Amino acid sequence: MARRRRTVTRGLGTVMLRVVPALFILIFFLWPLGALVRRAVEARSDEGIGELLRRTHALDLLGFTLFQAAVSTMLALVVAAPMVWLIARVDIPGSLLLTVVVTVPFVLPTVVVGVAFRALLDGPLAFLNISSGLWPILLAHAFLNVAVIARVVGAAWGSLDPRLGEAAQTLGAGRLRAFLDVTLPRLLPAVGAAAALVFLFCSTSFGVIIILGNGEIRTLETEIYTQAISYFRIPEAVMLSMLQIVVVVAALLFTRLFTEPGGSAASTAARTRFRPHGRQWLPVSAALAWVALVLVAPLAVLVLRSVRPGADGEWTLAGYRALNESVNGVTPLESLRYSLGTAALAMVIALAIGLLAAIAMHRSTGAWAAAGGVVTTIPLGISAVTLGFGYLIVLAALPRDVAASPLVIPCVQALIAIPVVVRVAVPALESVSWRLRQAASTLGASPLRVFLTVDLPMIGRSLCAAGGFAFVMALGEFGATSFLARADTTTLPVLIGSALNRPGAENLATAMAASVVLVAVTTLAVTIVEAVRPRQGALL
Structure with a gap:
């Protein structure tokens, strides 16, 4: 009876593991793309495709x-x-x-x-x-x-x-x-x-x-x-x-x-x-x-x-001093702080959703596992501009409080980072000996406790590496974020793009100084990731 109860619990757990990532993908990926398709159908009724x-x-x-x-x-x-x-x-x-x-x-x-x-x-x-x-x-x-x-x-x-x-x-x-x-x-x-x-x-x-x-x-x-x-x-x-x-x-x-x-x-x-x-x-x-x-x-x-x-100019730190001066209503240092905060939040979201998806794929076989691999890979390659345009259409139809939510940009950034988390976590889970899981289960541990006491300690380094890569990918996201950024939600990559579009050597110096700051942060993050990452093949 107890074995049957554990089997039912495991089955329900696997279903829930699939549902949460599926809902995230549905809301933050399929919904914007669906909005684009709907607009395409509406556009077709007004003008022919050939003309467009x-x-x-x-x-x-x-x-x-x-x-x-x-x-x-x-x-x-x-x-x-x-x-x-x-x-x-x-x-x-x-x-x-x-x-x-x-x-x-x-x-x-x-x-x-x-x-x-x-x-x-x-x-x-x-x-x-x-x-x-x-x-x-x-x-x-x-x-x-x-x-x-x-x-x-x-x-x-x-x-x-x-x-x-x-x-x-x-x-x-x-x-x-x-x-x-x-x-x-x-x-x-x-x-x-x-x-x-x-x-x-x-x-x-x-x-x-x-x-x-x-x-x-x-x-x-x-x-x-x-x-x-x-x-x-x-x-x-x-x-x-x-x-x-x-x-x-x-x-x-x-x-x-x-x-x-x-x-x-x-x-x-x-x-x-x-x-x-x-x-x-x-x-x-x-x-x-x-x-x-x-x-x-x-x-x-x-x-x-x-x-x-x-x-042929002089040596100057004017670009770095300008990091505390306003560009389109926000300073580069303010944008850096905002970028670091949203990237950290996106990393947490990507780790949570990506790990759930990886566990579901690890426990699944056949068509379910193949479908999970395809679905979690698509956001890595989808056009960021296309996705950002889809968000623009969706958010325009939502209440202002929802459209202006501080979670929108981190969720968009997390969506792009989730495939990396999955591609790191699935091989790590597969490397854990099934005998250890079986022994813990035989001793009465629930599936959750088996994961916390057996799997998590063994895949911890891989998850740290996945989180690091999710952080740097979120920090550097530019295409989709450029559609969504406002004065108070401008990330540093978007601000650099704005500075480059403004004439003058001062704006160019500011853009270059801000770019050097991003290079330094990215290099530090990658170094930490490579130091903790298990040596188990390619990331991609």
Whole structure:
């Protein structure tokens, strides 16, 4: 009888675990998208779809969006190749620092990356005369996304059994041929998965294109914002949002083709890595120099330009002193405090909802587990501008007190961070021995007590890492928040964007100084995360 009662309780608990995350996704994700679909239907009754597509040049925008995303992905693959080799094959002192350097660009606010590349291309690389346009965008996208390729492919390479490659070399194959014939084919699924994710992120890029495009480059993402906010042409913005959703869903489905269930393990990584000595330090040093040139140099130039805004100007701390001066009614320091508070609250929400979803997926099998994986992944790739536009429509129809709730922005930020929490928590839960759970249950522990006394202590480090990444992702969110921000709810990334849109060297210096502050906070958070994170493969 007691066993039957525990079975019923466990079943009800699993149902509740599914209901809470499902309600959160329904309210904060499906509702805004549903509002967009409804507006699309209403727009269709007034004007034909063809007319809206023609007026907005939607097909041209779609073609260019896909083109720049594809080129950005190929460039990121080339740029990341030496970093993949370092992470997967080389064991050097300071590997934690290398991981932090590779990871920081991915979690930096896109608006900060735009500011950094503007400082780089207007400063040391001014002779190239490419301060705005397509090339800066491609370079910034590669900078942003090398972490995805380095961590996903690097973890997959590190988990491969090296004996097959060694056998090929024993039979007479050189190192290059052994890599091309044996190692590379086994890495192709990981390369495909990483490339698909990078393509998805580049096709929905917003902050980088807004800052570096200089109004000359238009994609679906930027045009949605322009039509909705600048011109308030709702039918046109809705139609472009629907087209963007189709692109995102197609990219997500393509990503799933390469994703292997269960993720990648790193159990054999120690056997495939070597400590360099003698001449082996030559390629290792070259790869480290490449990392410094590609990932450290843009941020170093940003720091330099924050204290010397003009190429031939004087050294000054005016930008940092201006952090306490008003920009559009709020100071950067006030925005920083607000950003830290909302990011912390978003982290708590993302951990709570993400952990519940992860437990439900861990306890589910078959279709339920697969559906949970798809649903919790979609917010990671959905267009932030499309989502923000959906929120704008929904909040306009709600009472003022609800629309102005201080929980709106943290919940939006949490929605974007939940997929990361799930992707960290599910493998951590799977690593807990079922025998320990069974022993605790046999001794009379309830499912809740089993989780608190067995699972939670063993996955605590993973949850801390997931919380850290949720915090930095929420801190840097720009696309959706830019639709929702008011004078008293302006996050620091949104304020940086506002400062860049205002003329004058003082505003540029303020934007750069604020960007340096965000880089410092992000780097500190990533360092803490990497220090506590269990070494169990890629995060993504």
